[in-house]
Amino acid sequence: MSTHSNHPYHLVTYSPWPIIAAMSIMIAMLGFIKFSYEFNEKLMFLGILILSLTTIQWWRDVIRESTYQGCHTKEVLTGLRWGMILFIISEVFFFVSFFWTFYHSSLSPNIELGSTWPPAGIIPFNALQVPLLNTTVLLASGITITWSHHGLLENNYNQAVQGLALTIILGIYFTALQLYEYYEAPFTIADSVFGSTFFVATGFHGLHVIIGTTFLITCLIRMIFMHFTSNHHFGFEAAAWYWHFVDVVWLFLYVSIYWWGG
Secondary structure, three states, X not given: OOOOOXXXXXXXXXXXXXXXXXXXXXXXXXXXXXXXXXXXXXXXXXXXHHHHHHHHHHHHHXXXXXXXXXXXXXXXXXXXXXXXXXXXXXXXHHHHHHHHHHHHHHHOOOHHHOOOOOOOOOOOOOOOOHHHHHHHHHHHHHHHHHHHHHHHHOOOHHHHHHHHHHHHHHHHHXXXXXXXXXXXXXOOOOOHHHHHHHHHHHHHHHHHHHHHHHHHHHHHHHHHOOOOEOOEOHHHHHHHHHHHHHHHHHHHHHHHHHHHOO
């Protein structure tokens, strides 16, 4: 929380949340490794619990800073926008590494894979079934969040809330469909490079959908409490940018891994 008012920069007081969040992520990852080898999930869930509580407290401080203390001036908002843009660019390159691995393996499959793609013995998903439904769901969610944004810009809060609520429902539906798809998968993450790239790429995308949905739920609560105005709603705007990024990544995943790669 900032104690300064006459400055063009985003100055904040000392906060414990960054270091606690970093430590909780480390605990969760160590717990995931322990779960992978020993099927003991307690440490992993402890890390996730600490991270969740830290996120709530951190978001509380940012909301207080922006909504009640008036610390987010136009200059500060410009910096926050550039920060979000650079963050999304870093996420783009994060997924580029997965696509690079997939195309490197699929365009010239080696003899261990049977010199064919998909590898010998792998039965891929039908791109016209659940994956196509998931694509439709995410595209629809992109429309609803845009509808919500336009409603907010026009001070139509009913429309903004309805559009955002629909987006959250579609995001949850997408996650449920992906979990069902994983449950019915005819191959595992251990089945050659196809299984590895499929589950890592789609799994990280699914994690981004869960994070984006949480982001949108936070925005919906803030919208209900009238924290946003037509000219001061960067929290919602950042969530919308992130959600559109998730939509675009899924389109590349669908075309590359489900349709072309399968």
